[in-house]
Amino acid sequence: MKTIKMISILFAIWLTAACTNTTVRQHQDYEQIAQNISSVVIIPPEVSIELIKFDGDNEELIDEQKAIAAEITAIAKQRFEEEGLSVIDFDIAAAAAEDEDFAYAVTQCSEAWGAAKSELYAQGMVSDSKKSSFATSLGPVANAIAEKSGAESIFLMHYQGSKKSSGVVAKDVGASILVGILTAGAVVPIQNTQQAFVDLALVESDSGKIVWSNRKFLAAVNGTIVATALNELPDVVWESELTPALNEQLSEPADVDNSETAAQPGDESASLDDAAAEQAATDADIPESES
Numbered sequence: 001m002k003t004i005k006m007i008s009i010l011f012a013i014w015l016t017a018a019c020t021n022t023t024v025r026q027h028q029d030y031e032q033i034a035q036n037i038s039s040v041v042i043i044p045p046e047v048s049i050e051l052i053k054f055d056g057d058n059e060e061l062i063d064e065q066k067a068i069a070a071e072i073t074a075i076a077k078q079r080f081e082e083e084g085l086s087v088i089d090f091d092i093a094a095a096a097a098e099d100e101d102f103a104y105a106v107t108q109c110s111e112a113w114g115a116a117k118s119e120l121y122a123q124g125m126v127s128d129s130k131k132s133s134f135a136t137s138l139g140p141v142a143n144a145i146a147e148k149s150g151a152e153s154i155f156l157m158h159y160q161g162s163k164k165s166s167g168v169v170a171k172d173v174g175a176s177i178l179v180g181i182l183t184a185g186a187v188v189p190i191q192n193t194q195q196a197f198v199d200l201a202l203v204e205s206d207s208g209k210i211v212w213s214n215r216k217f218l219a220a221v222n223g224t225i226v227a228t229a230l231n232e233l234p235d236v237v238w239e240s241e242l243t244p245a246l247n248e249q250l251s252e253p254a255d256v257d258n259s260e261t262a263a264q265p266g267d268e269s270a271s272l273d274d275a276a277a278e279q280a281a282t283d284a285d286i287p288e289s290e291s
Contacts, residue, residue: 021125024232025213026132031236033204033211038240039086040202041151042076044093045069046110049161049221061163064221068159071223072198076155079230084240090149105144112138112208113156113201120213138208146205152239153211154203161196161221192219200229 027033047069051059077087096103116136145154201213214232218225 020128022128022131023125023215024131025120025134026234027209027211028133028135030132030211030234033209034236034238035242037152037204037238039088039151040080040153040155041088041090041145041149042073042155043106045072045157045159047159051163051165053165068223072157072159072226075223075226076157076230083233084238086240088149088151095148102144102148105141108141109138109145110156112141116210117199121215136210138203138210140208142203142205142208152205154205156201156203157226158199159196163194163221194221195219196221196225198225198229
C-alpha cells in the first residue's frame with residue numbers, strides 16, 4: 001500500500017511539473033518587439049538524420065534530410081501566415097551561393113544561435129512564469145540577412161534525427177527481454193527505434209534579439225515535432241495586425257452635422273449679396289409716384 005501511495009505522490013509531482021514547466025524562452029520585451037515585426041524569412045533548416053548501425057559506422061540519410069527540410073519549412077511557413085506575418089519568398093541558398101559575404105553572414109547567424117542556446121537552456125526547463133525573463137541576442141549578425149531579404153525577422157531551425165538499423169533494434173529487443181527476465185517482469189525497458197530533436201528561434205532582424213525560442217523531443221522522425229513546437233508561439237499583436245486596424249481607423253469619415261449652422265466669417269460677402277438682391281426686388285414692386 002505504501003508503494004502505491006508513493007507512486008501516486010511521485011506521479012502527482014511529475015504531473016504538476018509537466019503542467020508548470022516549459023521549454024519555451026521569450027524575450028522580456030517580446031510583446032513590444034512583436035509590434036515591430038510584420039514579416040519573416042525562413043533560413044534553410046539545418047537537418048541531420050543518421051541511421052544508427054550495429055558496428056558503429058552510422059550512415060547519413062541524405063534523402064530523408066532533404067525531405068524533412070522541405071516538410072518543416074512548409075509547416076513553418078503555414079504557421080507564420082496563420083499568425084498574420086508575411087513570409088518573404090527569398091532564396092537564401094541561392095543568394096549565399098552568389099555572394100560570399102552574405103554566405104558568411106548566414107553562417108555567423110547560425111553559429112551565434114548555437115552559442116545562444118547554452119545561455120537560454122542552461123537551466124533546462126523553467127517555470128511558465130519565468131519563460132519571459134530572457135534578454136538573449138544574436139547581435140548584429142542578422143543585419144545582413146535583413147538588408148538582403150527585407151524581412152523584419154528571421155526564423156532558424158536545427159533538426160537532429162536518428163533511426164536504428166535492424167541489427168541495433170534486435171540488440172535492443174534482446175536487452176529488454178534480458179532485463180525483463182532479471183527483474184521478473186517488473187521492468188521492461190522500451191527502446192525507441194527512432195527519435196528527433198529540434199531547436200527553433202524567431203529573431204528580430206535589426207536588433208538580433210531572440211523574440212521566441214523552443215525545443216522539443218519526439219520518438220519519431222517527421223515534421224510533427226516542429227508543428228508541436230510552433231503551437232507554443234506567444235499570443236501577441238504583430239505589426240502586421242496593428243497596421244490594418246490603424247489604417248481602417250484613419251480612413252473612417254468624420255461625422256458630418258447636416259443641421260443648419262451659423263454663418264462662418266468667410267461667408268459674410270455671400271450674405272451681403274443676398275440682402276442686396278432682396279432689396280432690389282422689393283424696390284421693383286413699388287409704383288412710381290405721379291409728377
